[in-house]
Each structure stands twice: as structure tokens, then as C-alpha cells.
């Protein structure tokens with residue numbers, strides 16, 4: 001099965017946020033643009049994964065939603081702290097991403113924004129707080145836990161990895177790289193699971209052996225936080 005995606009540990013990366021202590025609003029905007037490109041690039045893969053477990057439109061839904069997210073960011077080039085920016089993005093995603101992904105990712109971004117409202121640049125500890133709030137918001141909204149074969153299976157470990165990195169005093173890129181690795185592990189771990197949420201529920205045992213499309217898009221989003229990780233290489 002061709003579900004292979006480059007890992008979060010590629011060797012060829014531009015400097016970008018390397019060694020930086022802050023994830024700025026410019027980084028945040030650049031991330032959303034990279035995320036959109038990554039989702040478009042992997043649209044067919046996400047649709048194919050979703051065709052096995054759901055209704056086959058996750059790649060399309062995410063590409064459309066993040067296209068709208070990029071347009072809304074570009075239409076609003078300044079002001080706003082990171083929290084407002086994330087919240088606004090969440091509102092766009094709620095209305096623009098079709099399927100369950102809209103309310104789940106939308107809630108995640110909104111909760112992340114609420115968690116860091118008033119911050120204009122995020123330290124690693126702020127990123128950890130934001131991602132933890134995103135993961136917990138998503139879990140509440142989707143009533144899911146790790147192992148249910150959902151987005152959360154990639155998001156929770158990514159949040160935990162950034163939390164660990166923050167406690168260890170690591171820089172932004174090191175923290176994000178650890179999160180991308182953790183998200184990838186979580187994504188792959190969904191393959192043998194039986195789905196306990198979403199459309200895949202109806203498949204029961206038949207959901208086993210297929211990678212969750214939501215965990216896959218979540219990995220792509222986390223990996224996109226790294227400069228140069230938009231799949232252009």
C-alpha cells in the first residue's frame with residue numbers, strides 16, 4: 001500500500017527557525033501556507049485512505065479548507081496576536097473543511113488560539129500549551145481517545161513531544177521535529193487499530209489494516225511547521 005510519506009526527519013532542510021527561541025506570527029503564516037501545499041500535494045493519498053475507511057473526500061476537504069485559510073490570512077496581513085490568528089483560522093476551518101474534519105480541526109485551532117491569546121510570538125512552552133489545548137479540544141469535540149483511530153492518535157503524541165521538548169529547554173525547530181516524529185509514529189500506529197469513531201465505525205474489524213486519513217493529515221500539518229517541509233523537495 002502506498003501510504004508512505006517522507007518522515008519528519010529529512011536531512012535537507014533550510015535554516016529557517018533553526019536555533020530560534022520563538023515561533024513568530026510570520027512563522028505561523030508560513031506554516032499555514034506550507035500546510036496547504038502539503039495537503040494539496042497529498043490530496044489523492046488522503047482521499048484514497050478515506051475511501052477505505054470513510055467517504056473518500058478527506059484530501060479534497062482539507063485542501064479546500066486550507067486554501068480558504070491561506071486566502072483569509074492573506075486578506076488580513078497584519079495586527080492580531082498569535083492567539084487571534086489561530087482562532088480566526090479555526091473559524092475558517094469550521095466552515096470550510098467538509099466532513100467531520102471541519103469541526104475537529106476547527107475546534108483544535110480555536111482552542112489553541114484561546115490558549116495563547118495575547119501572545120505575539122510563541123516560545124516552545126507556548127507551542128506546547130497551544131498544541132495541548134488543540135489536542136484536548138479535539139478530543140472533547142470528537143469524544144475520542146488515543147487508540148480510537150482518529151486525528152487524535154497523531155495530535156496527542158505531537159503535543160506530548162512538544163511538551164517534553166519545552167521542559168528540556170529545546171529550541172523551536174528541535175521541538176517541532178520531535179513533534180513531527182511523534183505524529184508520524186502515531187499515524188502509523190493507527191494501521192492495525194479497529195476504528196471506534198467516525199464513519200469507519202461501521203466497518204468494525206474491516207477497519208483494521210488501514211491507516212487513518214485524519215491521523216495522516218494531522219501528521220502533514222505538524223510536519224509542515226518545519227521550514228522546507230511542504231513536500232517541494
Ligand SMILES: [Mg+2]
Nearest residue numbers: 055057058099
Ligand atoms: Mg470524508
